[in-house]
Amino acid sequence: MLKKNNMHMKALGKLGLLVIIFGWVVFAKAQDCYYFHEYQCKFPDNTYYLNGQSRSALFTYGMTSQFKMVTFGGEDYHISICYQFKIKNVRFRLIEDNEDKTVLFDNAENKYVTEVSFSNNVARRIIIEISVPDEPTAKDRGVPQCVGVLIHSRKTYQEPKNKLGF
Template sequence: MKIAVKIIIVCMLFIVPFTGNAQNYCMNYHKKFCKTKKDDVFTYNGQSRSALFEGGQTSELRIVTYKGQDYRVTICADKVLGDVKVRILETKKVPVEKKRQEKVVEDVYDSDGNPTGETKEVVNTITETTYEEKVEVLYDNSKDNNAMEVEFSMVASKKLVLELTPSAGAGEMGCIGVLIQHMPTPKKGF
């Protein structure tokens, strides 16, 4: 029994540091491996992130973009993960009218407006407005030759979702970095 406990402890001493190192290795992956142009006018955005992924895993990174800013999103990934599918999504709340019918018992009145003592069943249609979330795909790199970089300008401030899915099979592990950069949208005209 004591030997089994010692073996478990020794195994944990070897396994735990490797798991921690993989996560630490991925922590700043976007800073180390996502290449940018040397004479870049874009500035590093603090929403940039990196994470450890398993092949086929889909993960979402929520970001806030602001009106009057241009953005560049660059994706970099360990080769073992294969191509990375990238979609930029916007979730909108859309009003939806729903109608339902409700049966009500009402008193019957004569032509003078006096109650007759009788009742009748009336069906009322009630319209209620609820809000449902609608996801709109703003960008899909599978329709852009699997581009790992996209630039766009914002004409309104929005909350966006970056959805990432590596193509590698389950069991393959690696890092994915998302480098987000921004700059003020250049003025047009004189």
């Protein structure tokens, strides 16, 4: 009788473990990219403030997506990207959102760096374009993964005008 109860206890223990594992898998799958950019992307020095236009999104291999942000004149911006993909060549470009679509920055021409800072003299609409290259042999191909874009800004530092005396 005691042996039978022990067997039941073991079976219940295994069941409990299975429920926990199952629950964890479901929970993990349900996770979105909530605050991914704030946890994973590189922060600039503390002269910058977090900019509310930062965001994260789900990407798959071979996908390109863009978002349009607004920058003000007389301000500096620091933009960093971060991603869960195991590759290192996720491309990000800054494109001025005008008729010319001027490419302001392309990390493919800068060793696929994940951050850039710039000063801006006039207000501009800027497109941030993220491209994850296709990897036909990647084991996680087809699995959506997070990409974050973290934006910080500050007022551009103005050199004080030389003034004689106190």
